Amino acid sequence: MQTFDAIIIGAGQAGPSLASRLTEAGMTVAFVERKLFGGTCVNTGCTPTKAMVASAYAAHTARRAAEYGVKLNGPVEIDMKAVIARREAIVAKSRNGVENSLRKNPRCTVFTGTASFESRHTVKVGDDRLEAKQIFLNVGGRATIPDFPGIHEVPFLTNTSLLALETLPKHLIIVGGSYIGIEFGQMYRRFGSEVTIIEKASRLVQHEDEDVSAAVLDILQGEGIHVRLDAECISLVPHAEGVSVGVQCNSDEPPSIGSHVLLAVGRTPNTQDLGLDRAGVATDERGYVLVDDQLRTNVEGIYAMGDCNGKGAFTHTAYNDFEIVAANLLDNDPRRVSDRIPCYAMYMDPPLARIGMNETEVRKSGKRALIGTRPMTRVNRAVEKGESLGFMKVLVDAESKKVLGASLLGVGCDEAIHCLLDTMYAGAPYSTVQRAVHIHPTVSELIPTLLGSLKPLD
Numbered sequence: 001m002q003t004f005d006a007i008i009i010g011a012g013q014a015g016p017s018l019a020s021r022l023t024e025a026g027m028t029v030a031f032v033e034r035k036l037f038g039g040t041c042v043n044t045g046c047t048p049t050k051a052m053v054a055s056a057y058a059a060h061t062a063r064r065a066a067e068y069g070v071k072l073n074g075p076v077e078i079d080m081k082a083v084i085a086r087r088e089a090i091v092a093k094s095r096n097g098v099e100n101s102l103r104k105n106p107r108c109t110v111f112t113g114t115a116s117f118e119s120r121h122t123v124k125v126g127d128d129r130l131e132a133k134q135i136f137l138n139v140g141g142r143a144t145i146p147d148f149p150g151i152h153e154v155p156f157l158t159n160t161s162l163l164a165l166e167t168l169p170k171h172l173i174i175v176g177g178s179y180i181g182i183e184f185g186q187m188y189r190r191f192g193s194e195v196t197i198i199e200k201a202s203r204l205v206q207h208e209d210e211d212v213s214a215a216v217l218d219i220l221q222g223e224g225i226h227v228r229l230d231a232e233c234i235s236l237v238p239h240a241e242g243v244s245v246g247v248q249c250n251s252d253e254p255p256s257i258g259s260h261v262l263l264a265v266g267r268t269p270n271t272q273d274l275g276l277d278r279a280g281v282a283t284d285e286r287g288y289v290l291v292d293d294q295l296r297t298n299v300e301g302i303y304a305m306g307d308c309n310g311k312g313a314f315t316h317t318a319y320n321d322f323e324i325v326a327a328n329l330l331d332n333d334p335r336r337v338s339d340r341i342p343c344y345a346m347y348m349d350p351p352l353a354r355i356g357m358n359e360t361e362v363r364k365s366g367k368r369a370l371i372g373t374r375p376m377t378r379v380n381r382a383v384e385k386g387e388s389l390g391f392m393k394v395l396v397d398a399e400s401k402k403v404l405g406a407s408l409l410g411v412g413c414d415e416a417i418h419c420l421l422d423t424m425y426a427g428a429p430y431s432t433v434q435r436a437v438h439i440h441p442t443v444s445e446l447i448p449t450l451l452g453s454l455k456p457l458d
């Protein structure tokens with residue numbers, strides 16, 4: 001048995017930073033990772049996809065070159081091997097950075113393998129048995145593999161295996177019309193694949209407002225992506241061209257025939273092989289570790305951070321979990337999950353940025369509110385760049401005058417939205433941003449104008 005002050009399981013977005021803080025505070029740490037340092041975001045999530053989104057954007061802009069008065073001496077061609085090499089160079093730098101910082105840390109001992117609990121304070125990794133009073137879980141999640149009829153008869157792809165594909169799919173069928181489906185769908189369309197997105201809801205990104213879903217659909221269809229909605233019953237059958245994806249059980253709607261199928265229907269937490277029952281750690285029915293507002297599980301000394309606790313599903317929420325745990329344990333600062341304001345972006349082009357409540361949620365809440373909307377065609381910078389698709393929408397509490405939330409779909413909106421987000425964190429009224437002088441020409445400069453257009457939400 002090897003004894004440490006702490007054991008951290010999983011090198012995702014929270015664990016490595018926590019290892020640093022704990023060892024700086026003089027503690028000894030056993031760090032366990034079974035596969036790739038940096039976890040999902042670095043290896044199979046944010047970093048590789050955003051690197052490929054950048055390549056796809058370059059291809060898209062090159063195809064539009066003539067609109068900008070730029071001549072190309074031939075059609076735009078994609079070199080997938082070069083796209084992948086660029087992506088992998090970016091990923092490797094990040095992954096190696098995380099791994100090296102852990103291995104170089106003299107107070108941190110790295111174990112490679114799958115960790116599972118033997119009891120509340122002991123964990124097994126291969127032949128090693130580790131013991132600590134404090135144990136931190138940062139085990140993340142993986143693509144959900146639904147139990148579709150025929151699923152085991154076709155070679156389906158997930159976000160991980162698609163990244164390993166070196167050739168361009170002739171026709172990529174994507175099941176799931178949310179973040180992963182849309183980001184990959186637009187990217188592969190721009191690389192030259194035919195793409196069909198199949199979604200069971202009656203609209204794409206169903207958790208967004210209807211006008212946002214409609215604008216996203218328009219943009220994707222405008223690039224030649226086929227979208228099939230209300231797909232209630234997916235089935236998979238091998239086909240001479242690859243795979244046939246049935247969408248309905250009770251009607252004779254034709255299936256979609258493609259060369260490859262990507263499953264993008266959500267994530268499953270990596271908690272089933274952790275032996276949580278042997279430690280007595282409680283999970284919900286989907287396998288997410290139950291935690292309180294300071295990320296403590298029901299067992300003293302065991303904490304869960306990142307996607308595996310179901311309180312967030314993003315890199316920034318996983319990192320914030322590290323900050324919360326470190327602040328409570330080391331800084332005598334009672335930070336809490338409930339202090340954070342929901343925020344995220346979907347990296348289609350143009351990006352969709354979201355903070356706080358959307359219009360549907362505000363209406364449901366019954367709050368008296370003000371709403372402002374503006375099309376991106378009113379943003380000079382977007383027009384000058386030739387990228388004026390999308391719109392901005394902001395909601396404000398009619399009484400407190402504080403920003404309730406915003407949905408910004410447009411070029412640069414993933415950055416511009418932070419002036420509203422920071423106003424929310426500051427607890428300041430919307431007039432603070434409305435009166436701020438923003439730089440011309442930027443996308444952010446339309447936000448004061450947007451706030452000047454607020455009207456009662458009827």
Ligand SMILES: Cc1cc2nc3c(=O)[nH]c(=O)nc-3n(C[C@H](O)[C@H](O)[C@H](O)COP(=O)(O)OP(=O)(O)OC[C@H]3O[C@@H](n4cnc5c(N)ncnc54)[C@H](O)[C@@H]3O)c2cc1C
Pocket residue numbers: 009010011012013014015032033034035036037038039040041042044045046047049050113114115116138139140141159180270273274305306307308312313314315316318347
């Ligand atoms: C395609 C895709 C694109 C994404 N894009 C974005 C984006 O643009 N922005 C954003 O904010 N989020 C994005 N996300 C989500 C983001 O990747 C995750 O929210 C984030 O990585 C969660 O981090 P984590 O620390 O919870 O766990 P992870 O990063 O998943 O890390 C968990 C680690 O634990 C290890 N592990 C698991 N079980 C064990 C065990 N028993 N023993 C030892 N090690 C174990 C795993 O190998 C892994 O390395 C994306 C996700 C995907 C799939």
Ligand SMILES: NC(=O)c1ccc[n+]([C@@H]2O[C@H](COP(=O)([O-])OP(=O)(O)OC[C@H]3O[C@@H](n4cnc5c(N)ncnc54)[C@H](O)[C@@H]3O)[C@@H](O)[C@H]2O)c1
Pocket residue numbers: 146175176177178179180181183198199200201205206231234264265266267313314344345346347
């Ligand atoms: N930009 C980002 O921050 C980013 C990018 C990619 C992924 N992510 C993270 O990864 C997670 C997973 O993303 P995701 O897109 O796989 O999941 P998701 O849960 O966001 O969306 C899944 C989609 O699949 C649909 N679906 C579910 N079952 C279906 C079925 N049987 N047939 C057809 N459609 C079905 C759902 O209606 C939904 O639209 C997200 O929650 C997000 O946190 C984030």
